[in-house]
Amino acid sequence: MQRSPFRPFPSQLSPISTMVLSLFASANAWAAAGDPAAPLQVAEVEFNDQFLQRSRGESVDIARFNKGNVALPGDYRADIYANGVWLGLAEIRLRELSTESPDAQVCFDRALLERIGVDLMKLPAKAGARLLAAQAGECVTLGSLIPDATASFDNGEQRLDISVPQVALARTARGYVEPAHWDDGVTAARLQYDANTYYASANGVSSAQTYVGVNAGINMGPWRFRHNGSLSSSNQAGTHYQSVQTNLQRSIRHLKSQLTVGDAFTDGALFDSVGFRGVQLASDDRMYPDSQRGYAPIVRGMANSNARVEVRQNGNLLYETTVAPGAFEINDLYPTGYGGNLDVIITEADGTVRTSTVPYAAAVNALRPGITRFSATLGQYRNPTVGIHPVLFQTTVQHGFTNLITGYGGFVASPDYLAAQLGVALNTRYGAFGVDLTQASAHLEHEPNRNGQSLRLSYSKLVEPSNTNLSIAAYRYSSRGYLGLADAMALRDLDERSMGYAASGTQRARLQLTVNQQLPAGYGSFYMSGSSQNYWDRNGTDTQWQAGYSNSYKRLNYTMAFSRQLNTRSSKWDNRVMLTLGIPLGNHPQAPYSTTSLQSGSGSSPAMATQTLAGSLGGDGAIGYSLNASHSGANAGAASNTTAGANVAYTAPFASVSGSASRSRNYSQGSISVSGGVVGYAGGVAFTPTMSDTLAIVEAKDTAGARVTNGSGLRIDPWGHAIVSSLSPFTRNQIEIDPKGLPIDVELKSTQQSVAPTAGAIVRLRFETENPGRAAILGIQMPNGTPAPFGADVLDEQGKSIGTIAQSGRVIARGLKSETGRVIVNWGSDAGDHCSADYSLPKIDKTMRASYSVVSAICR
Known part of the structure; x- marks a missing residue:
């Protein structure tokens, strides 16, 4: 070649x-x-x-x-x-x-x-x-x-x-990318880890928690073996390991689907997402072009201190991190199913625990004409909160008939439980409407059987004149005898243990709404999301919501946020309002950023003022830091309190490390976190501070330190490797190396490559380089002292062109194989239109980056 x-x-x-x-x-x-x-x-x-x-x-x-x-x-x-x-x-x-x-x-x-x-x-x-x-x-x-x-x-x-x-x-x-051009990647082993140690001491009581999350796997051709689990340890609950899921997956190209064998979660588009252990074949929307894909949820919340945040779904711990005081946003959560509410648990440094629920259900189930989405699951019901694991079979199908109508339906079958659903989605000029009806029947040994229906109405619309985006607007009404699969399994578990049904009741009606509004230029934007639900056999209504308004004036950014969450310590709902003001302290991209927030809560929650100063250091902004101080007023007999804390994070070439510490009169807190990933394959071992499910290994020999433009601070390691994370599967991803700063005697044959990996693939991209020898500036003079002819071609002793004469007889000569040698200068076709010059280059320190040597030579 x-x-x-x-x-x-x-x-x-x-x-x-x-x-x-x-x-x-x-x-x-x-x-x-x-x-x-x-x-x-x-x-x-x-x-x-x-x-x-x-x-x-x-x-x-x-x-x-x-x-x-x-x-x-x-x-x-x-x-x-x-x-x-x-x-x-x-x-x-x-x-x-x-x-x-x-x-x-x-x-x-x-x-x-x-x-x-x-x-x-x-x-x-x-x-x-x-x-x-x-x-x-x-x-x-x-x-x-x-x-x-x-x-x-x-x-x-x-x-x-x-x-x-x-x-x-x-x-x-x-x-669209032709499936024949999807890249399954190379055979490799991978390990992604996320460890966090959190210590807090409040009112003389100390607690310590350690969390290690791992996502390990092996790729062989189109097959992906994955294990996702977490090790948790605390001085109250001891140490235990939870296996979230272990499975074997592969893409089925002609069906645009994923085959999963092992632990996974059902598609939550029609029924609630539940865990299973078995076999599943389900459509993968990522195999469709970008214009035909769905959406992912964002988790928002507020913290009063350096708090620990957990995200759980169906009793499984999916995500844990430490956040600084103030509003936070988690937008990189990898969901395990298309539906199923996310439980967000915020543990403050003083031990206060607040919980909220992020509604996570599919948008209206409208599809383009001719598109079919399906799933078929056979296995064992899996939920760590119940002790029974019956056989489960579920199948769903959705099909777009016309631009107006999409039909969908499915059923769930398990011993002593059966549910069936039929629905239709209408895509109209007034928005997308969806309506479906589910009939469910559950048989119990010591309790009356349950039979009932659940009606769901949903609506989604982007109101173009006002640019209002109604992401999800859904209402569900369930009759007294209706039970979803998760509720039926929980009730059946209690029934088999003759414990009777919990007094919390079953859900009767639920309304959820998510609105994003972009206001006219200069007036900012706001968002609102919330849910309200009531129950059979239980009084009262649970209502939780979050709302916020953001805008800026010159360099000042300000946000007003509202939230309602459940305080698990007092079992009371806590309403909060927060005003945040932010301004950069300088014009440099790494200048510190000042944030001032004022918040007030209902009931026993005191008013609080927090001041934060955050910034980054280093050429790539690899070091991030923040200093914070807060003061809370006296409330409900409690004295006022002042807290000071600090956070620091460093993104190293091989891992990300962060730490936090805070102290007040009532408590002290500290945490250390480390995360990253490692990939082993036939070409060696590569490390990365961040890792996603689909990634690329970049190989570029002799380019250590070169910047890969696909990530902040991402550079080629001393062994010529770099890992590019966050690749989008089944679509084009362009990988680029910036040649700036490379040794002069190293040349990249190409600085860009593109690849379309399959889901979970580890693709290998080789950037070919040339190391032709030393490069030097030769000042070539003729015997009479005049410069060598401008534009003349300079050849090595093998007749290969290595440069062109510029002004003053100088040439940047590349590919000089030895420290001494001869070059030939040719400026015409006649026999006398050439001469030869001997050169002698100075020795260089091999430990230093190459540089031009400037030498003179006489052409004879």
């Missing part, structure tokens, strides 16, 4: 010479301007060498610059771009079709046409015979197959740009 070094000649000339030759070379582009899609090298230009005469009036032969960086015949591995859209890497063949043009042409066959999305049925009749000739080995150009289509190969970037009229292409959705 043939590849050309990434070495454009203008970088070897002085600025003035570069400008002159660039002006000449621009004529090449003007010659092709009549056809915007035509390759730039279609026309040959002739430079006026009168502008480049030597001091003695002799002209310089620069005919070699009449053409660009031409490609030689051969096989290449190149990035394919069709109409500006990346389609992946592919092997292409270049052949010389004309002796008059030194530039080889790209050969096309049926496979390459299908890859770029050409509809073969739309090709002219003569194209069929040409494709048969291509199959027989003949080189067939794109223009001979499709009128007005062009193909241009960039030899330096190893990139093939193809322009094809839209009429010749098959119709696909924006962002």
